[in-house]
Amino acid sequence: MNTTEIQAAIARPGVFPQRTPHAIADALVQTARLWLAADSPWRARAIAAASEPTGFSAAMVNEAVTLTFEALAQATFGDCKFSGEPPHRITHILSGNVPAPSIASICRGLLLHAVNLVKSSQRDPVFPALFVESLREVDPDLAECVTVLHWPRSETNLTRAALAGANTVIVYGDDDSVASVRALTPPRARFFGYGHKISFAIVGEAALAFHQSSTGGRGSRRAEDSLSPATGSGGASPTNLGDLPTLAAWDASVYDQQGCMSPHVFFVGNDAREFAAALAEAMENYQQRIPRGTLSIEEAARAAVVREAYEFRSANDPRVKIWTGAPPYPWTVIYEEDPVFTPSCLNRTIFVKPISTLDSMQAWAGKISTVGIAPWNDQSRNSVSHWAERVCPIGQMQRPPMFG
Amino acid sequence: MAIDLQQRIRAFLAGGSDNFAELALEVFAFQCANNPIYRAYCERQPAPVRSWKAIPAVPTSAFKDFPIACFPLPEAVAEFHTSGTTREKAGKHYFKTLELYEAAIRPNFEQHLLVGPASPSTLLGTLSLSKGRLSIVDTGVTEVDRRDACPTSLPVLALTPSPKEAPHSSLAHMLGVVGGSDCEFFVEQDTLLLERLTHRLCEMQWANQPVLLLGTAFAFVHLFDHLGNTRFELPEGSRAMETGGFKGRSRAVTKPELYQLFTRQLGIPAHRIVNEYGMTELSTQFYDATLRHGSPTDHKDVPPWSRILIMDPRTGQESPLGERGLIRVFDLANLWSSQCIQTEDLGIAHADGTFEVLGRVANAEVRGCSLNAESFRKE
Numbered sequence: 001m002n003t004t005e006i007q008a009a010i011a012r013p014g015v016f017p018q019r020t021p022h023a024i025a026d027a028l029v030q031t032a033r034l035w036l037a038a039d040s041p042w043r044a045r046a047i048a049a050a051s052e053p054t055g056f057s058a059a060m061v062n063e064a065v066t067l068t069f070e071a072l073a074q075a076t077f078g079d080c081k082f083s084g085e086p087p088h089r090i091t092h093i094l095s096g097n098v099p100a101p102s103i104a105s106i107c108r109g110l111l112l113h114a115v116n117l118v119k120s121s122q123r124d125p126v127f128p129a130l131f132v133e134s135l136r137e138v139d140p141d142l143a144e145c146v147t148v149l150h151w152p153r154s155e156t157n158l159t160r161a162a163l164a165g166a167n168t169v170i171v172y173g174d175d176d177s178v179a180s181v182r183a184l185t186p187p188r189a190r191f192f193g194y195g196h197k198i199s200f201a202i203v204g205e206a207a208l209a210f211h212q213s214s215t216g217g218r219g220s221r222r223a224e225d226s227l228s229p230a231t232g233s234g235g236a237s238p239t240n241l242g243d244l245p246t247l248a249a250w251d252a253s254v255y256d257q258q259g260c261m262s263p264h265v266f267f268v269g270n271d272a273r274e275f276a277a278a279l280a281e282a283m284e285n286y287q288q289r290i291p292r293g294t295l296s297i298e299e300a301a302r303a304a305v306v307r308e309a310y311e312f313r314s315a316n317d318p319r320v321k322i323w324t325g326a327p328p329y330p331w332t333v334i335y336e337e338d339p340v341f342t343p344s345c346l347n348r349t350i351f352v353k354p355i356s357t358l359d360s361m362q363a364w365a366g367k368i369s370t371v372g373i374a375p376w377n378d379q380s381r382n383s384v385s386h387w388a389e390r391v392c393p394i395g396q397m398q399r400p401p402m403f404g
Numbered sequence: 405m406a407i408d409l410q411q412r413i414r415a416f417l418a419g420g421s422d423n424f425a426e427l428a429l430e431v432f433a434f435q436c437a438n439n440p441i442y443r444a445y446c447e448r449q450p451a452p453v454r455s456w457k458a459i460p461a462v463p464t465s466a467f468k469d470f471p472i473a474c475f476p477l478p479e480a481v482a483e484f485h486t487s488g489t490t491r492e493k494a495g496k497h498y499f500k501t502l503e504l505y506e507a508a509i510r511p512n513f514e515q516h517l518l519v520g521p522a523s524p525s526t527l528l529g530t531l532s533l534s535k536g537r538l539s540i541v542d543t544g545v546t547e548v549d550r551r552d553a554c555p556t557s558l559p560v561l562a563l564t565p566s567p568k569e570a571p572h573s574s575l576a577h578m579l580g581v582v583g584g585s586d587c588e589f590f591v592e593q594d595t596l597l598l599e600r601l602t603h604r605l606c607e608m609q610w611a612n613q614p615v616l617l618l619g620t621a622f623a624f625v626h627l628f629d630h631l632g633n634t635r636f637e638l639p640e641g642s643r644a645m646e647t648g649g650f651k652g653r654s655r656a657v658t659k660p661e662l663y664q665l666f667t668r669q670l671g672i673p674a675h676r677i678v679n680e681y682g683m684t685e686l687s688t689q690f691y692d693a694t695l696r697h698g699s700p701t702d703h704k705d706v707p708p709w710s711r712i713l714i715m716d717p718r719t720g721q722e723s724p725l726g727e728r729g730l731i732r733v734f735d736l737a738n739l740w741s742s743q744c745i746q747t748e749d750l751g752i753a754h755a756d757g758t759f760e761v762l763g764r765v766a767n768a769e770v771r772g773c774s775l776n777a778e779s780f781r782k783e
Contacts, residue, residue: 312463
């Protein structure tokens with residue numbers, strides 16, 4: 001990889017092909033269907049190639065394919081808008097190992113009729129490149145408008161070259177990486193930085209009722225009003241959790257909790273401890289189906305430090321209880337009476353806390369991606385909508401709309 | 405039982421031979437019997453303890469939440485605190501007596517800082533020639549017989565507060581023990597006295613007097629930033645001990661960068677700089693074998709009364725030699741608190757019995773796009 005190659009990729013003379021927005025959307029949906037088809041070779045190739053760099057198990061890569069391309073196949077393309085000068089040439093700097101935001105970014109660029117240079121992340125060099133390859137099967141001219149490359153972050157001269165030719169720059173990553181790319185971006189280019197975020201969930205009438213009363217809401221509704229036919233996660237009374245723990249475990253386990261929509265904490269209104277026990281069982285069931293990936297020593301050590309600290313505490317403090325899977329400890333559920341939001345070490349370590357206040361979330365203002373809630377109804381949704389970019393039912397946290 | 409154990413360990417620290425494995429199991433029985441907090445934790449362990457390696461470790465975080473002590477707290481003669489942040493409680497290590505703590509410090513420090521095979525004449529010569537002006541250590545709080553005190557002919561300049569100024573700092577206390585009454589401390593009211601220290605270094609250089617510098621890595625970085633283009637050539641035989649990380653205290657530099665600064669700014673070569681690995685929750689420190697070997701090394705010696713196990717965080721079992729894992733320390737001098745501490749540091753054990761410290765788990769790289777606990781702390 002050298003600067004000439006990168007300059008060629010971003011400054012390629014290719015004119016965006018004559019396509020109506022509808023035709024582009026159609027091509028993208030067709031491509032998504034290639035991935036979702038039975039015995040899809042694209043799915044098979046992703047599973048074979050992505051496990052190692054992403055660190056996900058093969059079953060999790062398989063789940064990622066389904067989630068990403070179902071979202072694309074069902075996308076509302078009208079939501080993909082852009083104000084101001086059209087972004088003729090976009091440089092995308094991707095991050096992390098969750099494929100959906102990367103694929104969405106590429107699709108957005110195409111829907112805006114832009115030529116795209118994509119720097120894939122070290123953690124996922126597979127999905128963006130394979131996606132463009134599959135698009136080529138459907139619409140080769142459209143695929144010509146995307147070049148996916150990878151170079152190390154330390155090669156700032158290459159990054160600078162990639163940014164120099166763009167009139168729009170889209171960056172994903174932690175705050176430090178976003179800031180460092182911004183510093184390299186020429187002033188004339190429009191810059192969009194998407195930093196890392198956290199998510200959490202609130203469970204139960206009592207929790208939401210508490211929150212409504214503490215924020216001047218109108219109080220809770222009766223449980224039967226709030227049953228959600230869409231997810232079946234409503235009516236979360238402690239004696240009748242239904243499939244709520246399963247949905248919660250799904251939210252917490254998908255992408256091994258590394259997505260910014262992965263919850264760190266479940267705040268629970270009544271009988272949080274009972275919910276934690278049920279969640280632990282559901283985490284184990286999910287692990288049996290879709291195992292967590294293999295952790296690096298650093299990640300495993302980080303989790304071990306948290307686990308051992310809470311194991312010691314739980315021996316002497318009735319306000320703490322911990323459940324873990326058998327070594328290599330593929331999941332951990334920690335019940336803690338202290339209601340302060342505790343960011344997780346990730347990789348399927350989830351906190352369950354009783355809710356008494358959400359004051360501790362103030363420190364995270366502007367950094368909250370998704371709040372999952374159960375039960376799901378207009379009132380419960382409105383009660384927390386000011387907290388986050390997105391509020392959704394528990395069980396849907398990892399299914400955001402493609403262009404939401 | 406406690407007094408017998410204390411005497412046996414005291415003799416072990418003083419260079420006597422003993423059976424570590426047997427002693428550790430006796431200390432385990434003692435600590436289980438006398439610390440209900442630890443006992444409750446041990447009772448939850450799946451397997452009975454039959455060998456010292458199976459003794460349950462107390463995580464360092466437990467020192468923040470519980471008194472880890474085998475005696476009633478009002479009897480404590482000292483307590484050392486970890487540097488808690490605004491978001492975190494400080495951990496506390498209570499001492500019923502400082503006898504074992506201080507006894508563990510001296511021989512180990514001497515073997516790693518007051519030797520110098522690279523130019524033995526310098527230090528040993530100085531030691532014998534200068535007996536007339538040897539200072540006798542006065543630790544202020546010690547119960548140790550003055551005859552045991554660690555003499556040194558090298559003036560000791562510590563870039564830390566004095567034990568009096570920082571009574572809850574284990575590092576200040578330790579340097580007080582090794583530095584003795586002549587030791588000068590250059591931190592007052594949380595401020596590094598840079599002018600005074602620079603002046604002192606100047607005097608030492610002109611008097612051709614080798615010195616022993618002790619301090620945290622970040623204090624040294626402050627000094628080097630302050631010195632700028634000012635360079636010292638401290639006399640041959642001068643040496644330095646640096647310890648600790650940089651957490652939020654100064655710009656972070658790597659160990660090779662730091663050692664280059666020592667050489668460039670002070671004239672102390674890498675083979676006379678020793679890294680110390682110690683923590684508030686322990687009584688024993690671990691030093692690079694640099695001065696003992698006469699060449700720079702990251703390998704740390706393990707004194708006879710302690711053991712290092714590297715634990716694989718994925719299995720909870722001991723890691724093979726040469727593989728990375730979490731450092732677990734056994735320290736018999738921690739008789740009255742906990743002899744087995746699970747640290748949050750990654751390390752590697754080597755076949756020759758030494759080990760390396762690779763750094764805090766918290767600083768390790770994370771995957772994914774979710775903010776996590778560590779990035780929150782960073783802000």
